[in-house]
Amino acid sequence: MADNIYDAIVIGSGIAGGWAAKELAEKGLKVLMLERGRNIEHIKDYVNANKDPWVFEHRGERTREMINTHPVLKRDYPLNEKVLDMWVNDLESPYIEDKRFDWYRGYHLGGRSLLWGRQSYRWNKWDFEANGKEGIAVDWPIRYEDLAPWYSYVERFAGIQGSYEALEVLPDSEFLPAMEMNIVEKDLARNLKEKYKGSRHMFIGRSANITKPMPEQNRVNCQYRNKCWLGCPYGAYFSTQSSTLPAAKATGNLSLEVNKIVTRLLYDKDSKKATGVETLDAINNQTYEYKAKIIFVCASAFNSTWILMNTATDIWPDGLGSSSGELGHNVMDHHFRVGAGGSVEGYEEYIEYGRRSTGIYIPRFQNIYGDKRNYLRGYGYQGGAGRGRGVPVAEMLGAEFKDAQFKPGKWYMGITAFGEMLPYHENTIKLDKEKKDKWGLPVLRMDVELKENELNMRKDMMAEGKAMLEAMGVKDAYEYDWGYAPGMGIHEMGTARMGRDPKTSVLNGNNQVWDAPNVFVTDGACMTSASCVNPSLTYMAMTARAADFAVKELKKMNL
Amino acid sequence: MERREMLKLIALYTGAAMIGGEFLLAGCKAPTGEDITFSDKVKSLLNEVGETILPRTDTPGAKDADVAKVMEVVVRDCYWPEHQKVFVEGIRQIDEEAKGRFGKTFMEISPEQRKELLIALEEEAKKFNEKVEEKDKPVREKMDKESKGYDFIASPRHYYTMMKQLTMLAYFSSKECLTEAFEYIPVPGRYDGAYKIKPGDKLFSG
Secondary structure (H helix, E strand, O other), X not given: OHHHEEEEEEEXXXXXXXXXXXXXXXXXXXXXXXXXXEOOOOOOOOOOOOOOHHXXXXXXXXXXXXXXXXXXXXXXXXXXXXXXXXXXXXXXXXXXXXXXXXXXXXXXXXXXXXXXOOEXXXXXXXXXXXXXXXXXXXXXXXXXXXXXXXXXXXXXXXXXEXXXXXXXXXXXXXXXXXXXXXXXXHHHHHHHHHHOOOOOOOEEOOEOEOOOOEHHHOXXXXXXXXXXXXXXXXXXXXOHHHXXXXXXXXXXXXXXXXXXXXXXXXXXXXXXXXXXXXXXXXXXXXXXXEEEEEEEEOOOHHHHHHHHHXXXXXXXXXOOOHHHOOOOOOOEOOEEEEEEEEEEOOOOOEEEEOOOOOOEEEOOOOOOOOOOOOOOOOEEEEXXXXXXEOXXXXXXXXXXXXXXXXXXXXXXXXXXXXXXXXXXXXXXXXXXXXXXXXXXXXXXXXXXXXXHXXXXXXXXXXXXXXXXXXXXXXXXXXXXXXXXXXXXXXXXXXXXXXXXXXXXXXXXXXXXXXXXXXXXXXXXXXXOOOOOOOOHHHHHHHHHHHHHHHHHHHHOOOO | OOHHHHHHHHHHHHOOOOOOOOOOOOOOOOOOOOOOOOOHXXXXXXXXXXXXXXXXXXXXXXXXXXXXXXXXHHHHHOOOHHHXXXXXXXXXXXXXXXXXXXXXXXXXXXXXXXXXXXXXXXXXHXXXXXXXXXXXXXHHHHHHHOOOHHHOOOOOOOHXXXXXXXXXXXXXXXXXXXXXXXXXXXXXOOOEEEEEOOXXXXXXXX
16 A cells, blocks of 8 residues: 555454454455564465374474473473474563563464464353452443444354353353264263252353354364364364455455564654554564554554553653553463363263364353352363273283273363453563563563462362362362463453553553554453453454444544 | 373373473473484384384284384484483393393394393383482472473483383374274264274274
8 A cells, every 4th residue: 555554554463453454344444464473374374284193203292492492382282393383483582570471472474363272252241340349450341231242243253163051151152053062071061960950060162163164254164173273274263364364355455464563653642643553574674664543453462562562652651551550460361270080980882083172161150149259250160071092901011001002991071270360450561671582672571470369269179170070970080280370371361451541441441542542452451350261252352342433433533 | 192192191101201291391401412313223123122012913013103213203302311311321221131131132032032021121110210200209399389390301211111102102193003003084074972882993093
């Protein structure tokens, strides 16, 4: 476009950015999407998607080099041979940890939409009310009813499979046919309902895997390979590449630039609006500017805040949105890696055919309907039953030992709790003054920890998990807490929260920066509290809602 | 077979977390390791060790899957230098053990003798590994407590344990095993959570 002028700029191409680009372009705006990393072309660039397991040189193992060059990724499952090129280069983009913080990033087109767990849940009405009622942080400026139609809207397009349960605690989505629970899960779910007299529920994990073809999007239904992480050649799970990007491109209104790191927004103090963005080309280190009427900041929670922190520092030394005193504060994640497991007797004549890409879900039952715990909020469980391989024999090597490995083992059941983390003002990210990344840009400094509420909750997550499995009839039940460091949930939230008052929040109820109303932040940064359910579906709905608002305001000449 | 499941299985049957596997994370001092290659002779030996652990029955064995080739790559690229040293030394030691017991090298003794030898090593390794774990425990716990568990490197286990682990890793991810001992279904196309089987039916891989 002439002189790099657009109607709208979308920063970031992950789940939020993809939705922003699609919505704005479909509404007729000329949109520029900026991605800091490399291009990944749908299907063509999923280089490992169709490889057989024996083709991988290290058979999926981590090499010394991978470990040495990935000081963050190495800390948990994200580092492995098969998906290495779908994660950030830790050495190029360091950060400082005042306290341990695991930051798993996807710096490429599509961002973490290519690597996400695809679990998709609506928030419930209590999630939006809790802060206000309990006097925690600030009240959400919106309620469930504000988001409900937008949940429906994004669900119909993204494609969410799940079962209708009619529960207040976990509102139903607009579902595609549900994936099936296996025979053991079905029986355990029935036992759970009976034992807890209908107050606890277990059903198929709701996920953005399509169970019916969506030819209008060129997407084929899930083939039960459970290799989503390698990129799906069928487009069977929702990602920017499979879903929102093609739709945005089809309008003819989208321009896309990769390898462009947005270093700051250009801010005009007279009009109190952003006029565009400054970018640094990640390859040639050249600076480019792009202009637009509105800007959607969807760079992932911390990077969206990083951009605000680097913006208009001549007016506010700590950046755009810092006048609230809350920019960079109230970091949240979901704490997990705690739960229970055990074995299930019988079902010897059954195995699973196909590899299902979701598990089961047990929604929150704590602190609702008169239930009271020694902490606020709650947690839900994800997990599943499966059949092990191999039966024990006396020999530890030889023919008998080998052949025993090909026999079906016992059925087992395991659950992991995902808990809500409260927003604490003192859980922060800041710009570090000294350290720079590969491009000479300042890096973030993390200071985040769990507090008493979460630690009390973890004990309950473990104990309830075991008690519940035992009640369901699971044998040899054990409980575990593998330990959790903030960030491991890969659900970073907060740092530019929404609110009702510019003195205590960065964004208003329409995701507009109070100090620059033509700047919208709609990714995890905007979250005022965290709920205990996976957040991506809410980012989709929030983004679509904000885009609709933005275009209406533009038409009214308000922006 | 799922990678996680395979690693669990290997840990179960070797009594030690997989070296370089996801139970054993990280390194703080960035050791570079040796560029190790095994001669054909060494590869034959490792394949025979593997075949003794996972022999050909009505399904392919370790030798059919050429486990030594994967062993070489994993020891070269994934093992930390101190583990490499123990593994390489183990190649010599296993011959010493064979000579001590039967007066011949490992390659020269019969399959029955090889099995007898490895059963003895299995016992020896078990005791040895228990001691190593005992020694590692306080270090591991301290690092876990400091939330730095990912930088813990376990001390080398017995060389036999390494050979068994790598045999299992290589075999259970091999084409021979996954397509012949299992029914290989890369694209199942559907899900059935109550698929009926009869004793002796092949399980699925993909």
